[in-house]
Amino acid sequence: MNIKSLIKRNFEKQPVANHSDYKSSILRAPKNNKINFPSTVSEISGPSFNKDIIRELDNDLTLNFSNKNQMPIGQKIIVYGKILDQFHNPLDGILIEIWQANSGGKYLHEKDKNDAPIDKNFAGCGRYITSNDGFYEFITIKPGAYPYPNRGIEWRPMHIHFSVFGKSFGQRLITQMYFQGDPLIKSCPMINSIPNSGAKKSLVGCLDLKKSKSDKVLTYKFDIILRGYNQTFFENRIEGL
Amino acid sequence: MNYLNNIYDETPFQTAGPFLHIGCLPNSIGIKNIFKKDLGINPFERKFESNFITISGSVFDGNGEALDDIMLETWQCDENGYFFNDQGFARFVPDPINKKFVLKTLKPGVVKEVDGKYQSPHISMSISSRGINMTLNTRIYFEDDDIKNDPLLSSIEQKDRIHTLIAKKDSKNKFTFDVFLQGVKETIFLNI
Numbered sequence: 001m002n003i004k005s006l007i008k009r010n011f012e013k014q015p016v017a018n019h020s021d022y023k024s025s026i027l028r029a030p031k032n033n034k035i036n037f038p039s040t041v042s043e044i045s046g047p048s049f050n051k052d053i054i055r056e057l058d059n060d061l062t063l064n065f066s067n068k069n070q071m072p073i074g075q076k077i078i079v080y081g082k083i084l085d086q087f088h089n090p091l092d093g094i095l096i097e098i099w100q101a102n103s104g105g106k107y108l109h110e111k112d113k114n115d116a117p118i119d120k121n122f123a124g125c126g127r128y129i130t131s132n133d134g135f136y137e138f139i140t141i142k143p144g145a146y147p148y149p150n151r152g153i154e155w156r157p158m159h160i161h162f163s164v165f166g167k168s169f170g171q172r173l174i175t176q177m178y179f180q181g182d183p184l185i186k187s188c189p190m191i192n193s194i195p196n197s198g199a200k201k202s203l204v205g206c207l208d209l210k211k212s213k214s215d216k217v218l219t220y221k222f223d224i225i226l227r228g229y230n231q232t233f234f235e236n237r238i239e240g241l
Numbered sequence: 242m243n244y245l246n247n248i249y250d251e252t253p254f255q256t257a258g259p260f261l262h263i264g265c266l267p268n269s270i271g272i273k274n275i276f277k278k279d280l281g282i283n284p285f286e287r288k289f290e291s292n293f294i295t296i297s298g299s300v301f302d303g304n305g306e307a308l309d310d311i312m313l314e315t316w317q318c319d320e321n322g323y324f325f326n327d328q329g330f331a332r333f334v335p336d337p338i339n340k341k342f343v344l345k346t347l348k349p350g351v352v353k354e355v356d357g358k359y360q361s362p363h364i365s366m367s368i369s370s371r372g373i374n375m376t377l378n379t380r381i382y383f384e385d386d387d388i389k390n391d392p393l394l395s396s397i398e399q400k401d402r403i404h405t406l407i408a409k410k411d412s413k414n415k416f417t418f419d420v421f422l423q424g425v426k427e428t429i430f431l432n433i
Contacts, residue, residue, distance in 0.1 A: 006433075007248065007251075008432075009251065009432065010250060010251070013250050013251070013253060014251075014253050014254055014375055015253060015254055015255065015374035015375050016374065017373075017374055017375065019374060022256075022372070022374070024256075024371050024372030025256075025372045025373070025374055026303070026372075027302040027303035027304055027306075027372070027422070027423065028302050028303070028308075028370070028371075028372035028373050028422050028423075029372075029373075029374075029422070029423070030377065030422055030423060030427055030428070030430050031423055031427060032399075032402075032427055032429070032430075034430045034431055034432040035393075035396075035397055035429055035430070035431050035432065036432045037392075037393050037396055037431065037432075039433075040352070040354055040360060040392070040393070041318075041324060041352060041354060041355075041360075042316070042317075042318075042324075042352065042360070042363070042365050042380075043365070043433045045316075045324040045326065046316060046326065046330075047281075047316065047326055047327070047329065047330035048326040048327065049280070050327070053276075053277065053280075055276075055277070057275075058275070058276065064275050065272075065275055084249070086248045086249050086250070086251060087247060087248065087249070088247075088249060097264045097265055098264055099260065099261065099263040099264025099265070107260045107263060108263060108272060109259075109260040109262065109263055109270065110270070111259055111260065111310070112259075112260060123263065123267065123272050123275060124263050124264075125263045125264045125267050125272060125275060125276075126264075127264075127276065161255075161257065161258060161260075161261070161264055163257070163261075163264060163265055169316040169365055169367075169433070170433045172314075172367065172376065173251075173252060173254065174254060174255070174257050174369050174376050175252055175253065175254050175255045176255040176256075176258075190255060190256055190374070191255070193374045194253050198250075199250065199253045200253075202250070202252060202253065203252070203253060203255065224252045225249050225250065225251055225252045226251065226252070227251050228248065
């Protein structure tokens, strides 16, 4: 019998649901344990998206909303990396969606009440579908840090939100990328909802100085690892290799 | 080779935050002309909507407040129990006024597993939002189906909580499914 199954999640390397330093989590964290069960076809299947949904400028946030001959204000950056599984196999055809604040730390969203200006040339959304080697790239503006109410006013470090569809519903991931060297990372209660220091560090995009020099754009590298599948034995050979 | 020694850690989750519409549903908040259309508006575009059922409900926090700053995603098979990767996915948010979500979709069929077991009709659902550090997963089953032998439901020891996974039938094609993040009615969440 050969049943494909997702590798079980290691919750020690994930955020805890109820992290009292992050006030919004207190009333939204379930108290009961989650139910474990073997993977079924419902979890090992999932939606895939055809590359024809992507338009040329979807991954260029400096141009996909800007008026003709204008650019958003701020430091232009490239964020790139690979989508890999837990065996470091590159995953192709993976849809990535990102969203972020503008360079002043303001989201183009009516619920963002921060006293910072909208940039009429910047919406802050982009998407990309990975190529054969799992590669993705976004051209954008470095997002600003911004204050928000939590334990009094606190500051969110600069970050970009990532939504990643795997090959299956069980691989789906929603996370955030932070920026190497940002002093606000250390005190952020959202990052600190992850107890494991190595896991926290894996959310920091690293400055790629070499590529920054060659491309003449400040470049950050951020690889993302999605769950893998257990290797199952079938008639003495390993499936899926 | 020992593959078990070479398993890397999955990237950790972070909250989707309150502004997830910008990246996931931009057209819904008036950011037009970037993406052709928002994803998951109609999970079965090639099927007749006259055959669809409606599932509506709210997601409640620990104070019993219905939330509107959440995103729901669902994944399911078709009416015959078959999964196709270009259909069956839906993405939606509650109405900001009445705080209810509405999912119009095909009623899923019975799913035959590779081990020969049958899963009762169900829809996989995920919930992401501000304050949810790691996307929550649950399932919607249906009151009018035979669910006695479903492998997942029969494995749940807290029998008095199983009802939290079952949509109530209001009329022929209408169901209600509320989600409770906390409290005595807390929904069963799954480690998928």
